[in-house]
Amino acid sequence: MKKKLISATTTHFKTVFHHEPESIFLSPGRINLIGEHVDYNDGFVLPAAINKYICFAVSTSESDEFTLVAQDLNETYRFNWQNEIKPVDKMWVNYMLGVLHQLKVRGFTFKGLNVVFSSTIPMGAGLSSSAALECGFGYVLNKLFHLGLSREEIALIGQQAEHTFVGVKCGIMDQFASVFGKKNKVIKLDCTTLEHEYHTADFKYYSLLLFDSNVKHTHLTSGYNTRREEVEQGLAILQNKFSSLKTFRDVTAYQLNELKEELGETIYKRCLFVINEIKRVNEAVYALDRNHFESLGKLMFETHEGLSNAYEVSCEEVDFLVDFVKNEKQVIGSRMMGGGFGGCSINLVEKGCEEKLFEKISKAYFEQFGIQLNQYKVKISKGTSKVNKKYKAN
Ligand code: GAF
DSSP states (O other): OHHHHHHHHHHHHHHHHSSOOSEEEEEEEEEESSOOSOGGGTOEEOEEEEEEEEEEEEEEOSSSEEEEEEGGGTEEEEEETTSOOOOOSOHHHHHHHHHHHHHHHTTOOOOOEEEEEEEOSOTTSSSOHHHHHHHHHHHHHHHHTTOOOOHHHHHHHHHHHIIIIIOOOOOSHHHHHHHHOBTTEEEEEETTTOOEEEEEOOOTTEEEEEEEOOOOOTTHHHHHHHHHHHHHHHHHHHHHHSTTOOSGGGOOHHHHHHTHHHHHHHHHHHHHHHHHHHHHHHHHHHHHHTTOHHHHHHHHHHHHHIIIIISOOOOHHHHHHHHHHHTOTTEEEEEEOSSOSSSEEEEEEETTOHHHHHHHHHHHHHHHHSOOOEEEEOOBOOOSEEOOGGGOOO
């Protein structure tokens, strides 16, 4: 799959630009085991890069011209580095322009590039194809023009690109996971300091299985930004009363309850979710390190419950997928994953039962919603990287 992607991207590059690409890069999508909607709340998250990628085939150009080719969409965008960089009405272009803009405001300057990119990360499925595009492109520019950026800086530039050129006020989890991923490791990321540690992701008798609802999250931008505003408002109210509180990490259930009326029902339940979810991540890491998979699975179900009812970022279709597997004893944990309002559920499923389960759930899902369900059995893989020559297509 990876070889095929590299080969197809390279071949397309040669067709478009009539020469070999100078370099090839891979930038992965991500999963998140637990810790949802807490990255922008100073929490902990537990993501990992996966074996679904955006592949970039690139060469530098003598002029100031950037030629960006989105192979899968059959679209090309040309842009001159000397021109002002502003958002345009094409989303994929904005991810890339946003990165260029971030570099320009930091005072970097360079020549143009020829780029073809192609992807195996399903779009709008909550697997962070956008972070893979931003960070992958940042990584490419960093390598080809010797900008001297660290991986952390590349992730932060990707996040800023998304804030300024796409309008999603996202946290740092997706970009961080894409850039810092390691084979067979989940990353416990402290979103306040960006300190992180790797934990072995060996689920022994269980597989990580994603069910893609194929519901594209059209409300994601507005819903996501609203949630962020709500919890920021909540924290400000809490800090006003308890001046020693720095982040949600410091808030106790007692303090929250004391301000229940002032916070109002909606903000109260959003904050309660955040406090509980931050705790759950620590409990999940404890369980994972000790192979207590059933406890881990239980925490995943609890997260879903919170995301669906208190944080209200799930949807009917993904709720159905999680509810359905509660009656299947070979599934020990399940929850919606990512920003929400559609996308995938992540499941811990007993090895060997995956196909039968998919048959059953996809049938029920189709009967209920008339939508085809997709499944992805993902492997935890390394983060953004330059591809070794041996993979090049001939
Ligand atoms: C999206 C965002 F981009 C992340 O920063 C994170 O908040 C996630 O939703 C929810 O956990 O993927």
